Amino acid sequence: MQTTTIKNLNNFTGTVLIPVFETYSKSLVPIEFQGVSVASKVFYGKKDTHYMIEKYDCVHIFIGLGKEIDYKSLKTIFRRISAQQKESFGTNVALVLPEQFSSEQVEAAISGLYLGSYDLGHFKKIEKHPFLNENFELALISKKDISNTISKAIKIANAQLETLRLVDLPPNTVTPKYLSNWANQSGEKYGFTVETLGFEACKKAGLGAFLAVGKGSENEPQFVIMNYVPKNVNTKTKHVGLVGKGITYDTGGLNIKTSAMLDMKCDMAGGAAVFGAMQLVADLNLPVKVTAIVPCAENAVDAKSFVASDVIHSYNGTSIEIIDTDAEGRLVLADGLSYLIKNFKPEYIIDIATLTGSAMGTFGHECAALFTNNELVSKKLQESGDAIGERLWPLPLWDCYKSDIESEIADVKNYSGKPLAGAITAAKFLEYFTDNHKAWAHLDIAGVAFGNDEFAKSKHATAYGVHLLTKFIENL
Secondary structure, three states: OEEEEEOOOOOOOEEEEEEEEOOOOOOOOOEEEOOEEEOOOOOOOOOOOEEEEEEOOEEEEEEEEEOOOOHHHHHHHHHHHHHHOHHHOOOEEEEEOOOOOOHHHHHHHHHHHHHOOOOOOOOOOOOOOHHHOOOOEEEEEOOOOOHHHHHHHHHHHHHHHHHHHHHHOOOOOOOHHHHHHHHHHHHHHHOOEEEEEOHHHHHHHOOHHHHHHHOOOOOOOEEEEEEEOOOOOOOOOOEEEEEEOEEEEEOOOOOOOOOOHHHHHHHHHHHHHHHHHHHHHHHOOOOOEEEEEEEEEEEOOOOOOOOOOOEEEOOOOOEEEOOOOOOOHHHHHHHHHHHHHHHHOOOEEEEEEOOOHHHHHHHOOOOEEEEEOOHHHHHHHHHHHHHHOOOEEEOOOOHHHHHHHEOOOOOEEOOOOOOOOHHHHHHHHHHOOOOOOOOEEEEEOOOOOEEOOOOOOOOEEOOOOHHHHHHHHHHO
16 A cells, blocks of 8 residues: 655545544534535534535545544445445545544554455455556545555554455464464565474473474474564663464364354464564564464374373473363463573563453453563553553462362362363463563453454454554654
């Protein structure tokens, strides 16, 4: 998508998008824009409304913003216009940016417009959205210099679009090898290094918990390690570590799932968020060092699958009793966390995963569950999430829950065996593998990574976490 900034619309022919803050519905004064008038009884800028007029060889779309607007709502409004009114878009679209728009609001509007080009029909013969036409140009009418904001907004949308595709594509396309190839290609394009450990390398390294999960699949597991180093790195440069769950499909293993199997291609949404964040961090050239690990595997059913009551050994030497093969995400994260801490020693660590139905049972689809041993990290993550509409809320890591992962035969067990406090006990299991790191956080995104909304008829990805992780890193 090409963008240009212009000061007026003289001689412009195309589609004009005009954001309007809410006025008084019974006002006698109409809403006017360069000779185009709309009576307040017809349209007065109420949130989630729009009004279209064809005049002067242009299609004018007035977009209601309501009285006040937050980042997420603004982004959704512009995504809706782009997705649902695309038949009104040619190759020329002009967006009029209100003078009172902050740079964050401009960012939300532009990235929302671009996100509206996403279509779930990856294998259908469909006409591309006008925004994806190489001749498409978005003109921006603004009194301010917004070139940097526009560039950032498009980069955010690009990273989120990539993440949407990764999660929504089927598991017979998105295998562990597909993800490792994607990481290598993205690293070459955006400027971060990638190392991938295949089966033999993982076996040699001692990544026993990770390999146990992938034993039943014909698709070789891939332990993907990414490193982004800023240009002017020095001793004061912050170092952030990310770990994302990359289970490309989860049958539950031999403890096979009895429901929701259709949605289990989304079990790599945490890993996809890390991939998207790495692309975005590098694309924005953020002055923070980032090391990210995504253990990619498929939890399948086969004669070689690991079984309940197995005792396996993790990367850090911990013995783990397997109570439930469907509690596999915490196993791959355990090895990812241990490997990250031992070999890279980052100052901050965040792991992100579609880990438990318990988190969804607690918060529904409104926010992710946050677990951390660091109050400052908790505050910064929540502030970052609130700013962009990717919300989190903390749950406890009290030691009274430690007994739920105690095993009689091994150091720990991977599941309490009780239908209680599932998200918390999963987090306590992960905490065991953090080596008492002082700034670790775990995000359980089971309820927010995949769901229903107005942009498709079936469940689909949200790209939750891409912007959140990047915002947190940027705010450091």
